[in-house]
Amino acid sequence: MNTDSRQWVGEDHSMVSRMQKKFWKTKQVLIKVTGKKEDEHVVASDAELDAKLEVFHSVQATGSELIKMIDKYQHALNALSEEENDLGLHLKVHAEQNSTDAGKMMKATGNALCSSARQRLAICTPLSRLQQEMDTFSRRAVSDTLITINRMETARTEYRGALLWMKDVSQELDPDTYKQMEKFRKV
Known part of the structure; x- marks a missing residue:
């Protein structure tokens, strides 16, 4: 019976952890949607990636x-x-x-x-061939890349949510308190 209670405590702990993770992810999504200013260091670290995304969107549009x-x-x-x-x-x-x-x-x-x-x-024959090649490029390469970008954006949102969570926990962190250090490690 003792092991059962530990199992339930562990499940509650993971449930709380999942809820906290979802909370911070949702908070990050809201920050992004509402256009609130994000942490400048996090945004700066993604500058190269954002530049590459702009190039991709330009290729897609053109x-x-x-x-x-x-x-x-x-x-x-x-x-x-x-x-x-x-x-x-x-x-x-x-x-x-x-x-x-x-x-x-x-x-x-x-x-x-x-x-x-x-x-x-x-001229129409080579022009038609060019149109077919561009159409194939748009349907395959661009759409496949877009799927990958959407997955990456989801992962980035989760990552930024975790960073928000860590920032929140670290502001209250007292290194002398073991429980708070464990909470920080968990995050």
């Missing part, structure tokens, strides 16, 4: 913008090529009806416009 721009550019290329080809065909048809020098110029201009339209359409 990657999605690049995909949108490539799509717009492809639509513009297709529309321009179609109009250019139509104008070239129109000039060539009217050149056949006109046997003067103006007809020859219309035919040469029509041929140049049709050729230019074909060359412009040839």
Whole structure:
């Protein structure tokens, strides 16, 4: 029966410990959400990590913008090529009806416009490949990294909560009192 009471005491102790841990984690989340000033030393220690996170978010934003721009550019290329080809065909048809020098110029201009339209359409294939590669990069690499960052942010919040807890306990710490030293070690 004596061991049972120690087991219950141990469970109560761990329950209290878990509750305290959750309290400090929640307090850290509230500090972050409300925008209250955090400990300057803790924030400074994460400066390099925060800089890397900014670079990641920049890559994420510019990657999605690049995909949108490539799509717009492809639509513009297709529309321009179609109009250019139509104008070239129109000039060539009217050149056949006109046997003067103006007809020859219309035919040469029509041929140049049709050729230019074909060359412009040839750009679409590598552009489409670039769009596929960027889309794959965004869906896989960026999303996988984002999952890792979210896990890291959760761990960082827990860590900062533990630091808050340690700071709170250390302010009341009396090194001569064994119980308080144990409490600090536990934290």
